[in-house]
Amino acid sequence: MTPTATLPPRAGLGLKPEHYAEILSTAPDVGFFEVHAENYMGDGGPPHRYLSAIAERYPLSLHGVGLSIGGARPLDREHLKRLRRLIDRYRPQSFSEHLAWSTHETAYIPDLLPLPYTEETLATVAAHVCEVQDTLGTRMLLENPSTYLLFEESRIDEIDFLAAIADRTGCGLLLDVNNVMVSSVNHGWDPVAYIDRFPLDHVGEIHLAGYDETVDGEGARLLIDAHGSAVRPDVFALYRHLLGRIGAMPTLVEWDNDVPAFPDLLAEATRVDRAIADVARHALKVA
Incomplete structure (x- = not known):
């Protein structure tokens, strides 16, 4: 297994088909683009021509x-095998997946479902991560989930669970700050404390996104990881706190639903780049 090349410590954006032509014609100043692997598993056609x-x-x-x-x-x-072909074809600087499950027997469930944090689950996930890395020939990043319920049988703290997987497998972690906020509000956790306890030395990439908000059956706040709006102020403040702990880091702005015009996405990337530049300037002053 060899590590992937490193993404630049800048803001990235999700690549959307409606923006292909504009990106190629205007060459916007974006640190990197993210693609969902499953959208490019066909053998050819326009998606591959544009992505190439x-x-x-x-x-x-x-x-x-x-x-x-x-x-x-x-x-x-x-x-x-399809993932391996994609990686061999495009040589991405980062490959990541979710700490979740989405299959039952032969059926695929179009959602990322949570896990009970037990020793049995830990062993299963670690074995799967090792298999993925061995098959793909590259190090992967595992993303912390956004969750709406907790399992009574869980015996391991979520952060400890992720750290144990990274230690056992050598994988990296993808720290999704929006997921931290969603889970923290939904379960009554302190999001700053979550960030402060996270094993930041394993983090290879950060995600940001917008959430939706409603209330549960008891009238309490319920956040939904919707990816359909700009990054919320509380998530961005938490991101700035994270940057102060971890330093400049490649950061993706996810906006997968109700996708706006490309200039609106670029404005989000510019806001993130400014935050990264601020922390870099501060580090220089301290040094």
């Missing part, structure tokens, strides 16, 4: 949503 052209100009982050790393059944070998 963009990959010549920008670093790529490949993000999977269908491996079902936390599933109890064996990983889908054909899916892994």
Whole structure:
């Protein structure tokens, strides 16, 4: 297993088909683009033509949503083969997946479902991560989840669970700050304390996104990881706190639903780049 190349410590954006032509014609100043692996598993066609052209100009982050790393059944070998072909073809600077499951027997569930944090689950996830890394020939990043319920049988703290997987497998971690906020509000955790306890030395990439908000049956706040709006102020403040702890780091702005015009996405990336530049300037002053 060899590590992927490093993404630049800048803001990245998700690559959307409606923006292909504009990106190629205007060459915007973006640190990198992320693509969802499952959208490019066909053998050819316009998606690959555009992605090949963009990959010549920008670093790529490949993000999977269908491996079902936390599933109890064996990983889908054909899916892994398709992932390997994508990685061999585009040589992305980062590959990541979710700490979640999304399959049951032969059915695929279009959602990222939570796991009970037990020793049994830990062993299963660690074995799956090792299999993924061995098959793909690259180090992967595992993303912390956004969750809406907790399992009574959980015996391991979420942060300790992620740290143990990284220690056992050598994988890295993808720290999604929006997921931290969503889970913290939903479960009554302190999001700053979560960031402060997180094993930051394993982090290879950060995610930001917008959440939706409603109330649960008892009238308490309930956040939903919706990816359909700009990054919320509380999430961005938490991100600035994280940067103060970890320093400049590649950061993706996720906006997957109700996708706006590209200039609006670029404005979000510019806001993130400014925050990264601020922490870099502060580090220089301290040094």
